[in-house]
Amino acid sequence: MMKKIILFSIIFIFSISSLIAETIKYKVVADTFYSDGDIEFTIPIKKDTTVTWESNTSVLPNINDDGIYENFLMDIEYDNKIIYMLSTDLQVIDTEKIVDNKKLLRLIPEYYLEVLCKKNTDLIFEKQPLWNERKKRMENEPFPFEESFQPESYYISNTVILFSQHNYYLVKNVKKKNNNIELDLLHYSDDDVTDYFGKTEDVFSEVYNKFRSNSNIKLLIQTDGDYFDLWINTKENYIGKYIAASESLCERIVNLVRSNKCDLSKVTWPRHADGTCDYEDVSSVKTVSTPTTNVAKNKTMLVSENLKLRSGEATSTQVLAIMQVGTKVKILELGKPENIDGISSNWVKVEVLSGAKNRDGRTIRAGTIGWCYGGYLK
Numbered sequence: 001m002m003k004k005i006i007l008f009s010i011i012f013i014f015s016i017s018s019l020i021a022e023t024i025k026y027k028v029v030a031d032t033f034y035s036d037g038d039i040e041f042t043i044p045i046k047k048d049t050t051v052t053w054e055s056n057t058s059v060l061p062n063i064n065d066d067g068i069y070e071n072f073l074m075d076i077e078y079d080n081k082i083i084y085m086l087s088t089d090l091q092v093i094d095t096e097k098i099v100d101n102k103k104l105l106r107l108i109p110e111y112y113l114e115v116l117c118k119k120n121t122d123l124i125f126e127k128q129p130l131w132n133e134r135k136k137r138m139e140n141e142p143f144p145f146e147e148s149f150q151p152e153s154y155y156i157s158n159t160v161i162l163f164s165q166h167n168y169y170l171v172k173n174v175k176k177k178n179n180n181i182e183l184d185l186l187h188y189s190d191d192d193v194t195d196y197f198g199k200t201e202d203v204f205s206e207v208y209n210k211f212r213s214n215s216n217i218k219l220l221i222q223t224d225g226d227y228f229d230l231w232i233n234t235k236e237n238y239i240g241k242y243i244a245a246s247e248s249l250c251e252r253i254v255n256l257v258r259s260n261k262c263d264l265s266k267v268t269w270p271r272h273a274d275g276t277c278d279y280e281d282v283s284s285v286k287t288v289s290t291p292t293t294n295v296a297k298n299k300t301m302l303v304s305e306n307l308k309l310r311s312g313e314a315t316s317t318q319v320l321a322i323m324q325v326g327t328k329v330k331i332l333e334l335g336k337p338e339n340i341d342g343i344s345s346n347w348v349k350v351e352v353l354s355g356a357k358n359r360d361g362r363t364i365r366a367g368t369i370g371w372c373y374g375g376y377l378k
Helices: 111-118 122-127 130-137 191-198 247-259
Strands: 023-028 032-034 043-045 050-054 059-063 069-078 081-086 090-092 105-109 154-156 160-164 167-177 180-188 216-224 227-232 238-244 300-302 307-310 319-323 328-340 343-352 369-373
Touching: 023 167, 032 081, 069 160, 090 167, 105 111, 105 247, 111 122, 111 247, 122 130, 160 180, 167 216, 319 369, 328 369
Parallel strands: none
Antiparallel strands: 023 050, 023 090, 032 043, 050 069, 059 069, 069 081, 105 154, 105 238, 154 160, 160 167, 167 180, 180 216, 216 227, 227 238, 300 328, 307 319, 307 369, 328 343, 343 369
């Protein structure tokens, strides 16, 4: 079963009554779709359209079944009404992008590379003692520590940045010069949630912990390829060195913690801007083969189980509709190959044919175009 993305999670709903009212203007980065309250994103909106976020509206996390943050759902004012858009579809107006693709940038501490290279999970507890405290607290929990483990992470989009589970920031301004980025951030939180969770949850940076009660901070970033040095407000407040972590890299770390096993041949090690790598890049000698696939251009196929029609070829892109079993589609274009749930196939761009319905039995307009995973077509 494909990972289910929780678009309308209510776990972390925040109001912003404690903040001075602020308004941030965004532009839409590409032709896309928004929702007017339905779970599906079906209403078109054009590139460069100006929309507004106000501090009395909300931001919700978009989390998959593994607890990984894939996006943020934002209440946005447009055409004198509140609509719902994904953070990766927006950019602060009159600024440069922080990230170029429509996917969250996940940063984890550099020390996890040593953990993987040496296949030694003890280093996690040596490098970050707070893990010892968390593991001890979970001794009497129904689920063992290892089952819920995920590397501590910062998630970055062009509009929202997550420092910890209950500490969100709205991007107000972006300044970029060469490999240096300066972000003006507005702390977004709910009084009740923040007082209970935001100030007591594990925060893995002692430096950040000093500033997390501040309504406004600056995040300073210096990039070096896949490596990121982070500071708060000034270069005197160094958070640490982080790496851009792919989903596969994090999966290897989690597997190592849970089973003490890790296939390093599946790890693509990060590189510096000059192309050098601090670890053996075993990915460069992988055997490349042409996988078999069940899909082909211009082929008409049926949806074999309820399947999400998306705006792009990734599970992080927005859902346009959830197609009911038996929906007929025509393949317009083959996308990237991927193995999902043990199935090898390609993402495919499809046109929905007449008679299509969503999982609730409502009609999906014939001619609707989007992307889906070909492994669930027959």
